[in-house]
Amino acid sequence: MPIIVAESECFGCALCVLNCPEDAMEITSSFIVAIDEDRCTDCGECLDFCPVDALAEA
């Protein structure tokens, strides 16, 4: 299931970006994480690394 970002919670700490095994995430200029759907394998690793629970499976 794809990963979705709660934009009201995410502030761009980049912990998920640094830990993504597929290098599928980046911080946008608005300091919210963006996910590259082509690279994301929905492994869910990022969910555990978010300190504010801004990531969830759709």
Place this chain on the structure above:
Amino acid sequence: MERKTCDCVVIGSGIGGMCAAAKLAYSGYKTIVIEKLPMLGGRFTQIEYKGYQIPTAAWMILYGKNDPVYLTLNEVQAPEIETVSTGAIPQIYRLGGKDHKMEGKGALRDMISWASRDKEEEEKVMTALKRAILWYEPPDTITFHDWLLQYTESKTVRDLFQCLVAAWAGANSWEVTAGQWFRVLKGMTVGGNPFILKNGVKDVTDALEKVIKDNGSEIFTKTRAKKILIEEGFAKGIAADVKGEEMEIEAKIVISNAGPKRTIDLGGQENFDRAYLKEVEKKVRPAQGVDYMITSNEPLMGAPTVLFTADTRRLECFVGDCTPDGKYIVRTASVPESAMQYSPKEEYEVFLQDLKETFPDFDKCGGKILVARNFCGDWPFYGTWPGDCLTQKTPIENLYNVGDAVIPGGWVGGSGAAASAAVVVDDIKARVKPV
């Protein structure tokens, strides 16, 4: 439901929680640390990203051999850690269009002497500083900037202090109070020269983890605190969630490294003294800002070197480093005009301008921003502005906070978090014996 019993339970594995747990485990207290993330160390570790070691926040031992982190490692006989520099790391202040190297004893006086317009101004500033450090600490009723204005009209002197205040306190000289700043300054005079660790600060977290486990205590990652159990004003343990399963840990002492506000949520607001709630509301305000990791093919600056720029739009602290395989990285923190209210997007645009001015050869050197990230809210630069001295004890007996929101005296950052752990562990040792 799984049940466990121990002497002390620690919520959160930041440097404060890890130092507390290592000291307790080493002293014979059976301790359990729980951490909600899959990694240990919080903002005091690093993650490998595209071949670079990216610190989660902290990147050096701020007070050298007098640092509370370093003292903790020695006390618990942690495995030895390799350092790159035990001498002074060159510190360059770029202000008034010139670079100044701050080094050795009397460095601050030399800087003030240079920045002052004449000898009379230099003496006036130095005398006021000495008096504030050694005799009468100014109160928190005015900002440090306003305090300094009494003694100098020189913009360069004020810029020099803006470098120091923003770099050490994570907030601007016009935001930090005179009292807060002098407590930080006192800490700096007690501390030694900062040093960098060869393999990064993760070595510290790893060493503490080893001490905790070798002494028969336990650490659980991906384990989230759900509740601090309180009975008649006493902390009795915690309820946690381990991958969907409930776990109850009964303990004589509960130490929270989750931040005072989260501690109150976990314990239930109704259980806390109202004066304490008000104090937490007033004092716990994070120092926030944006941080950048910059890589380049050619060095942008010496490694290791710290460069403070006061002539730019924001105060920036650039830290040049070289990876073991010869790649260049500059770690940069930028303090927004207001550490309380800022737009990271706007700060980023301002930073790009500052960056080009600071390193005109940025493109030629193959410079690239590897990652830009925002530190705020529950994941800030500092849990609160340094020098604020919120107590580690809470009104709930046997419930303590540790971490960078409850730093004693004028210590800052991870070092201050370790200092809070030292205060807490000393208090526990005096009051409670291990089973």
